[in-house]
Amino acid sequence: MGISTVNQLIQRAKSMNEYNNSGVANDSVWIDFFNIALMSMVNDLKIEAETAITHSKTTKEQDLPTGFFSVLYVLDQDGEEVEPYYLDTFSIDSHPSLSAGYLIKNKGSKTVIEFRNLAEQTYTLAYIRYPEKLAASSQVPEVPTIGETALCYKAIGLALENNNQPGAQDFEDRYNLEVMKIQKAAWVRGG
Known part of the structure; x- marks a missing residue:
């Protein structure tokens, strides 16, 4: 299981977002996007x-x-x-x-x-x-440590897409590469 709290992942995503946090008005929006990412990762987790x-x-x-x-x-x-x-x-x-x-x-x-x-x-x-839905910034998402970056990339991509900003596909591609790392780690574990 991962080690970063939602708050730590929000800070990480903000620093990764070279598009200046476009479409992310506050931390609750980040949490919503993380929840969407978790739902899309259910088969991989x-x-x-x-x-x-x-x-x-x-x-x-x-x-x-x-x-x-x-x-x-x-x-x-x-x-x-x-x-x-x-x-x-x-x-x-x-x-x-x-x-x-x-x-x-x-x-x-x-x-x-x-x-x-x-x-x-x-x-x-x-x-x-399904992974447990996130509601508080002190929660730790139910993803392996290797999957934490995937949450950040998916959230940034969703924010950009929702606001018709450039770069959404770039972050979706990054997200997909991170998901492949989760799949590979599960395969190595035998899961």
């Missing part, structure tokens, strides 16, 4: 979490945790992996293995999981989650 979900026949759908992004796997009580339920044109009668499993549904303001034809028990859901 791969922050994993786990939760237990108790399935009963009386509950059709259950809310997934706040910050849920994507499923890594679902395990039953015996540690066996549960397959997703596929909605397709195949007949359930001719493909009985497709008749049981879990289904993830986006319901607009929330995401839910539905278990179909599975035993009543507690299942373990391992998932990728």
Whole structure:
């Protein structure tokens, strides 16, 4: 995990911005841009979490945790992996293995999981989650140290783009190079 606070990253971004902080009226705008950057990095950060979900026949759908992004796997009580339920044109009668499993549904303001034809028990859901949203200058963003510069570049690029200033693409390119460093570091770690 990184070591710099939001305030330290704001100061770093201000010193990197050769376009004179165009489009960044105050520190709360920097925080907004850092949050946008964090959302765009979710696939690269791969922050994993786990939760237990108790399935009963009386509950059709259950809310997934706040910050849920994507499923890594679902395990039953015996540690066996549960397959997703596929909605397709195949007949359930001719493909009985497709008749049981879990289904993830986006319901607009929330995401839910539905278990179909599975035993009543507690299942373990391992998932990728979004980084914690930044709100205070004393927070440390959920990025590896190597990813801190990426936040700064993305924020500067967004500021320039929002104000139709030159240089936005240059900072987007710098951001993409920093994201590749995060990906490479994760690959070396085996993540």
